[in-house]
Amino acid sequence: MSIDTVHVDLGARSYDVRIGQGLLARAGDEIVALAGKRRVAILTDETVAGLHLPALRQALARHGIEAPALALPAGEATKCWAELGRTVEWLLAQRIERKDLVIALGGGVIGDLAGFAAAILRRGVRFVQIPTTLLAQVDSSVGGKTGINSPQGKNLIGAFHQPALVLADIDVLTTLAPRDFRAGYGEVAKYGLLGDEGFFEWLEANATALAADPALRQRAVRHSVAMKAGIVQRDETEQGERALLNLGHTFGHALESATGYCDRLLHGEGVAIGCALAFELSAKLGLCSQEAPSRVAAHLAAMGLPARIADIPGDLPDDEALIALMAQDKKVQDGKLRFVLARGIGRAFVTDAVDPGLLRQVLAQSR
Ligand SMILES: NC(=O)c1ccc[n+]([C@@H]2O[C@H](COP(=O)([O-])OP(=O)(O)OC[C@H]3O[C@@H](n4cnc5c(N)ncnc54)[C@H](O)[C@@H]3O)[C@@H](O)[C@H]2O)c1
Ligand SMILES: O=C(O)C(=O)C[C@@H](O)[C@H](O)[C@H](O)COP(=O)(O)O
Ligand SMILES: [Zn+2]
Numbered sequence: 183m184s185i186d187t188v189h190v191d192l193g194a195r196s197y198d199v200r201i202g203q204g205l206l207a208r209a210g211d212e213i214v215a216l217a218g219k220r221r222v223a224i225l226t227d228e229t230v231a232g233l234h235l236p237a238l239r240q241a242l243a244r245h246g247i248e249a250p251a252l253a254l255p256a257g258e259a260t261k262c263w264a265e266l267g268r269t270v271e272w273l274l275a276q277r278i279e280r281k282d283l284v285i286a287l288g289g290g291v292i293g294d295l296a297g298f299a300a301a302i303l304r305r306g307v308r309f310v311q312i313p314t315t316l317l318a319q320v321d322s323s324v325g326g327k328t329g330i331n332s333p334q335g336k337n338l339i340g341a342f343h344q345p346a347l348v349l350a351d352i353d354v355l356t357t358l359a360p361r362d363f364r365a366g367y368g369e370v371a372k373y374g375l376l377g378d379e380g381f382f383e384w385l386e387a388n389a390t391a392l393a394a395d396p397a398l399r400q401r402a403v404r405h406s407v408a409m410k411a412g413i414v415q416r417d418e419t420e421q422g423e424r425a426l427l428n429l430g431h432t433f434g435h436a437l438e439s440a441t442g443y444c445d446r447l448l449h450g451e452g453v454a455i456g457c458a459l460a461f462e463l464s465a466k467l468g469l470c471s472q473e474a475p476s477r478v479a480a481h482l483a484a485m486g487l488p489a490r491i492a493d494i495p496g497d498l499p500d501d502e503a504l505i506a507l508m509a510q511d512k513k514v515q516d517g518k519l520r521f522v523l524a525r526g527i528g529r530a531f532v533t534d535a536v537d538p539g540l541l542r543q544v545l546a547q548s549r
Contacts, residue, residue: 183397186404190324190411192418195344199324199411201403203396205351206234209312210241216347217283217308223276224251225269225296226287227260230314233357238287238312249285250276258443260291261330263339269299273307280304283346289315289362290322290449294337297328301343311348315358316366317450319350320373320406325414325427331443335510336435342419350407352399363393364486365450368430368457370402371485373409375457375478376429379528381405386481425513425532429522430456436507437491440499447494454482458489459544464523466540474526491548501545505538 185202200212213222222242226235231253242249252272254260278284284307286296293311300309311323329340355363367389374382385402392399410427417424434452441447461475482489491498498504513520515534524530 188407188411191415199348201350203353205349206237210245214245221282222249223278224249224285227256228253229256230288284309287312290318293322301341308346311345314354319403321369323348324410365448368450368454373406376426376530426530432511433459436504439507454487463544470526
């Protein structure tokens, strides 16, 4: 299979996203073509370091590049001040200069943290994303949102800092735990739900085969990245259209904060529940027929994803506490919650016209 390239056109901050098989082994060629034989520092997590770091190091060594690596603990809790501070100090100790490269080898947690570290190191160092989860390949490695979490909310501390290159090797997804693959699929489904009913229909027919079939996987990653690139090109810093990529996240982020960023609820699982709730709320508001949320819930169930708050194990704060957490959402304007809702599958839009009573009904019915 050939390599696909999606170009993200952002003027001086433009870059390519390469998608295909065998890209990790070719990473040295790509890095040298991008930056010459610059110094490189790799940020990864302890799980990915054991699985894929040796292949990346070998690919760089073929060009005479010896790259030091820092392996952070795996998991969402790593997106915090303490790990960010440790990472930045380590990069300084490696004498990484402005024209050198930071490589993020890992899932969305490593990509978000490494990108933020690169954004603030010496006021901005270039970085390359080598995403190793489905979620990171279809979503977090593209678009330049970087950051960490606060106990008060998800991604509340961060910066826009675009990568200089993204290498999405779809072969590395074969080592992913099934639960992490499914969670990443939550963001794939999101693209169909927010803006492309035809893609959602294709997913309904093909998604259960993605994990085992590289050709289907490459097609799903390429289509998702192309959709995201189009939106980011038109609205890099989320002044308008980009908020559509937040479908499901007002609910999902509040649920992630409520569960304390642990493995009770993965980000992609929160997005899946959030998409189901956004469609339920849309139907309650008369924006779409009840058929739409039923179809969303049926597809999420077919993919083994949660669709209800009741699917989250353990205790959760009550609905008022969840609504209070939503108030920290970055889409809030003048103190008013704004939701991504839908007039049907693939027809999302942003609104602040949500009756608080109906919001409470939707939350209560999901328990
Ligand atoms: N910046 C953005 O635009 C954006 C978009 C979507 C999500 N995100 C963020 O991404 C994060 C979630 O990312 P994620 O789902 O990739 O989580 P993650 O980075 O925690 O990775 C999930 C798990 O998979 C393991 N792993 C990674 N690659 C592997 C591989 N190839 N084989 C085996 N195991 C592997 C990791 O060690 C981890 O345990 C959240 O913090 C979310 O907020 C950011
Ligand atoms: O790239 C975007 O824009 C997104 O909203 C993609 C989301 O999937 C992602 O989770 C993002 O990090 C959420 O952004 P936030 O601004 O709500 O933190
Ligand atoms: Zn997301």
